[in-house]
Amino acid sequence: MNAKAIVVTSGKGGVGKTTTTANVGAALARLGEKVCVIDTDVGLRNLDVVMGLEGRVVYDLIDVFEGRCKLKQALIRDKRVESLYLLAASQTRDKTALSESRMKETVRTLLEEEGFDRVLIDSPAGIESGFQTAASAADGALVVVNPEVSSVRDADRIIGLLEAREIPEVRLIINRLRPEMVKRGDMLEVDDVLEILGVKLIGIVPEDEKIIVSTNVGNPLSLEDGGGKVSAGSAFRDIARRIRGEDVPYPRFEPQGGFLAGLRRLFGGA
Amino acid sequence: MFGIFRRRRSKDELKERLKLVLTYDRAKLSPGSMEDLKRELLAVIKKHFPAADAEYDVRVEQQGERMVLIANLPVRGA
Numbered sequence: 001m002n003a004k005a006i007v008v009t010s011g012k013g014g015v016g017k018t019t020t021t022a023n024v025g026a027a028l029a030r031l032g033e034k035v036c037v038i039d040t041d042v043g044l045r046n047l048d049v050v051m052g053l054e055g056r057v058v059y060d061l062i063d064v065f066e067g068r069c070k071l072k073q074a075l076i077r078d079k080r081v082e083s084l085y086l087l088a089a090s091q092t093r094d095k096t097a098l099s100e101s102r103m104k105e106t107v108r109t110l111l112e113e114e115g116f117d118r119v120l121i122d123s124p125a126g127i128e129s130g131f132q133t134a135a136s137a138a139d140g141a142l143v144v145v146n147p148e149v150s151s152v153r154d155a156d157r158i159i160g161l162l163e164a165r166e167i168p169e170v171r172l173i174i175n176r177l178r179p180e181m182v183k184r185g186d187m188l189e190v191d192d193v194l195e196i197l198g199v200k201l202i203g204i205v206p207e208d209e210k211i212i213v214s215t216n217v218g219n220p221l222s223l224e225d226g227g228g229k230v231s232a233g234s235a236f237r238d239i240a241r242r243i244r245g246e247d248v249p250y251p252r253f254e255p256q257g258g259f260l261a262g263l264r265r266l267f268g269g270a
Numbered sequence: 271m272f273g274i275f276r277r278r279r280s281k282d283e284l285k286e287r288l289k290l291v292l293t294y295d296r297a298k299l300s301p302g303s304m305e306d307l308k309r310e311l312l313a314v315i316k317k318h319f320p321a322a323d324a325e326y327d328v329r330v331e332q333q334g335e336r337m338v339l340i341a342n343l344p345v346r347g348a
Contacts, residue, residue, distance in 0.1 A: 149284055156292050185279025192285050196292065 001202075001243045003140020003169045005107045005119045009162075010144040011154030013125030016175040019211060020144050020236070021122040022050045026220040027240035029084035033117040036075065036110050038087040040134040041124040042097055045089035052218020053078065053086050062090035065102040071109055080223055085116075095129050100136040107137040118243075127161060135162060140169040142239075143199065146176045147188040152196060159199055171202035173239060178207045179230075179253040203239035204250055208232035289332075297330050297337050304328065311341060319345035 008021045018039075025037040039047035042062060048054040059074035064087070078084035087106075090097065110116045123134035135141070141162050145155040155172075162170050174193055181187035188196075190204055211232050214221040221227070222236035229251040238248045294301055308328045315322045327342040 149288060152288055153291060153295065156295065160296065182281075185281050188281050188284060192281065196285065196288055 001140050001169050001171065001245070003138070004111050004117070005121065005138045006140040006142055006243070007121045007123050007135050007138035007162075007167075008142045008144065009123035009131060009134065009158055010125065010151070011127060011131075011158040012146075012151045015146045015151050016144050016205070017125070018046050018050050018122055019215065020142065020173060020175065020205075020239075021047060021120050022220045023222040023233075023236035024142070024239050024243070025120045026051075026078070026081060026084055027222040027237045028118055028120075028243065029078070029081040030223060030237075031240055031244060032083070033244075034083040034085075034115060035118045035120065036085045036087055036114075036116050037120045037122065038107075039089035039122050040098065040103075040130060041122065042089045042130065043091065043094045044124065045091050047122050048076075048086060048088045049218060050215050051078065051086060051220060053088075054218070057088045060088045060090040061106070062093050062097045064106060065097065065099055071106060071114070075114075080219075095124070095133075098129060098133040100133050103133050103137045127157060131158075131161075135165055135167065138167055140171070141167050142171055142173055142202065143197075144173045144175050145193060145197070147174060147182075147193055152188070152193060156197055159197060170199050172197060172199045173203040173205060174201070175205045176207045177204055177253060182253070202242050203235055204253065205232050205235040205239075206230055206253060293330050293332050293337070296332070299330065304330070311343065315343050315345065321346045 008017050010017050021037050025035050029035040037047060038061065039045050040061065048057055053076050056076050059069040061074065063069045064071050064074045074087055076086040076088065078086065107119050110119050121134045121138055124130035143155050143158055145151050159170060172194070174190055177190070178187055182189050190201070194201055208231055210221055210227065214224070221233040222240070224233055227233040230253060241248045308326060311328060312322065312326055322343060322345045325344055329340055331338055331340050
């Protein structure tokens with residue numbers, strides 16, 4: 001993607017925007033980019049805890065907007081990756097404290113004066129001012145969708161709004177795919193989602209318990225090596241590489257199960 | 271065992287429902303207003319074709335970039 005300021009959005013809540021922002025941001029930084037992740041979910045901030053940086057928040061985005069601190073003072077450096085920074089949302093204010101012009105100015109300063117290669121903007125759920133502000137500063141978007149009815153419908157709405165804003169690069173991340181349900185015909189396949197939504201794919205992330213474990217301890221999974229080719233951690237690393245323009249093939253999402261499960265399938269068990 | 275293959279896969283039904291609901295969403299139409307449109311269309315058709323029956327099919331459909339209204343209104347019963 002040519003986009004330097006990328007909004008991570010979904011319409012529906014709880015589909016994995018914040019997890020995606022933390023993991024893709026960390027993976028991009030690990031690949032050598034200087035990355036700032038911005039939480040715009042004012043009043044309901046979570047990117048700080050997902051990244052394990054909650055203890056270091058002194059100033060936040062609204063402090064920057066309202067001139068209580070310099071932008072540099074509000075940037076929280078990650079404890080694992082040198083070139084990764086967090087700009088936290090304010091927890092005590094609400095979305096009315098956001099401003100499109102200040103948002104644009106902040107992102108511009110990060111990219112043009114502070115030497116950042118990429119800014120990831122974690123959008124709040126919904127289609128109201130919080131989302132609109134997050135999208136206003138972006139020249140690219142990652143739309144996170146789960147393969148289920150309400151998430152796909154909301155993603156379609158968000159894609160329409162991003163197109164209305166003429167954001168040049170809109171890419172889709174299918175999150176929480178369950179290969180065994182797809183195989184049974186009880187979950188939309190990747191191709192179904194792409195056909196329905198009509199945007200370009202940039203990542204497929206399988207459902208993975210390790211995501212919960214990693215957020216429990218505030219350590220983005222994409223920073224842990226291994227996990228196998230078919231794991232959420234490696235899926236997020238792949239997305240980071242695709243954002244950087246690499247042509248990374250998609251692994252085959254075969255249902256999990258060892259020898260016994262294979263035998264059972266062979267002999268006609270469901 | 272064959273029951274597994276006969277069973278309608280739930281994702282196929284979801285895909286159909288999603289396509290329909292998104293067509294309405296994108297056209298900013300409510301399914302209810304389509305019902306009104308159908309009724310009114312039929313009333314007009316009946317004025318000119320008294321034998322028109324109620325077996326009609328009116329829907330919006332996405333054709334590439336365009337949204338089209340498709341109406342199939344039999345003017346003479348079988």
